[in-house]
Amino acid sequence: MNFKDQIFELPPLKPNGREREFKYYSDELKAKVIFEHLFNGKTHRWMDKNILDTNGNTNGRNSANILYYLGMKADYRGIFKGLKLSTVIKILEHKGQDYAYAVNLLKFLVEAEIVQTVKSDIEAEMQEEGKAIEGNIKYYYGKRYERDCKNRMLAIKKHGLNCYVCGFNFEEKYGKYGKDFIEVHHIKPLSTLEKAVEINPETDLVPLCANCHRMIHRRKDYILNVDELSEVVKENREKANTSYGCYPK
Numbered sequence: 001m002n003f004k005d006q007i008f009e010l011p012p013l014k015p016n017g018r019e020r021e022f023k024y025y026s027d028e029l030k031a032k033v034i035f036e037h038l039f040n041g042k043t044h045r046w047m048d049k050n051i052l053d054t055n056g057n058t059n060g061r062n063s064a065n066i067l068y069y070l071g072m073k074a075d076y077r078g079i080f081k082g083l084k085l086s087t088v089i090k091i092l093e094h095k096g097q098d099y100a101y102a103v104n105l106l107k108f109l110v111e112a113e114i115v116q117t118v119k120s121d122i123e124a125e126m127q128e129e130g131k132a133i134e135g136n137i138k139y140y141y142g143k144r145y146e147r148d149c150k151n152r153m154l155a156i157k158k159h160g161l162n163c164y165v166c167g168f169n170f171e172e173k174y175g176k177y178g179k180d181f182i183e184v185h186h187i188k189p190l191s192t193l194e195k196a197v198e199i200n201p202e203t204d205l206v207p208l209c210a211n212c213h214r215m216i217h218r219r220k221d222y223i224l225n226v227d228e229l230s231e232v233v234k235e236n237r238e239k240a241n242t243s244y245g246c247y248p249k
């Protein structure tokens with residue numbers, strides 16, 4: 001759904017101006033409090049205990065300090081229930097400068113979530129390769145793990161989550177199971193990059209769906225060029241279009 005269909009009146013913000021209490025917590029914790037308040041309607045007490053880890057020594061004061069500084073009082077509780085985080089970010093951006101702080105914190109959450117996903121994808125792939133003992137992957141693969149995580153994040157940030165060759169998007173096809181997933185192809189073979197520290201995500205990394213990626217690496221003696229494969233996919237799509245008339249893309 002387009003975010004513009006979701007634009008509705010929001011209650012006026014009532015910021016309390018108490019920055020000192022607001023600054024006490026990290027961006028990550030503040031972002032989680034805002035998220036639970038806006039999307040899940042959790043109580044201040046719940047957030048103090050489960051997010052801010054205050055051992056029940058408060059009456060919800062700590063998360064209240066965060067939310068009141070931003071001006072998001074009880075009338076914001078659960079206001080975005082059922083909406084996607086990315087949609088809400090667009091709505092708040094559209095509302096302007098007053099929401100800038102909240103928007104930045106929510107974006108931080110998106111980023112943190114993608115990092116987690118990428119790490120767990122890489123761990124799962126390494127596990128499938130069969131050598132690593134569960135829970136020991138970071139240790140076992142050391143530098144390779146760090147390098148793969150970093151490169152994949154760079155590639156996603158730069159090129160997004162659609163297959164560069166065929167346009168396939170995992171979330172469109174597989175819903176929540178495909179969210180934030182894409183494989184990353186290294187244009188220069190990795191063995192020659194082992195010593196090079198810097199990878200240029202613009203020129204060296206390409207996001208690919210699993211099918212296109214496998215086709216590129218199918219032959220052990222010849223790695224296909226990304227443009228070559230794009231050409232072939234395009235040709236075959238056109239052929240399919242002509243033979244079946246209105247064959248759906």
Ligand SMILES: [Zn+2]
Nearest residue numbers: 163166209212
């Ligand atoms: Zn593809």
Ligand SMILES: [Zn+2]
Nearest residue numbers: 184185186213
């Ligand atoms: Zn590859």
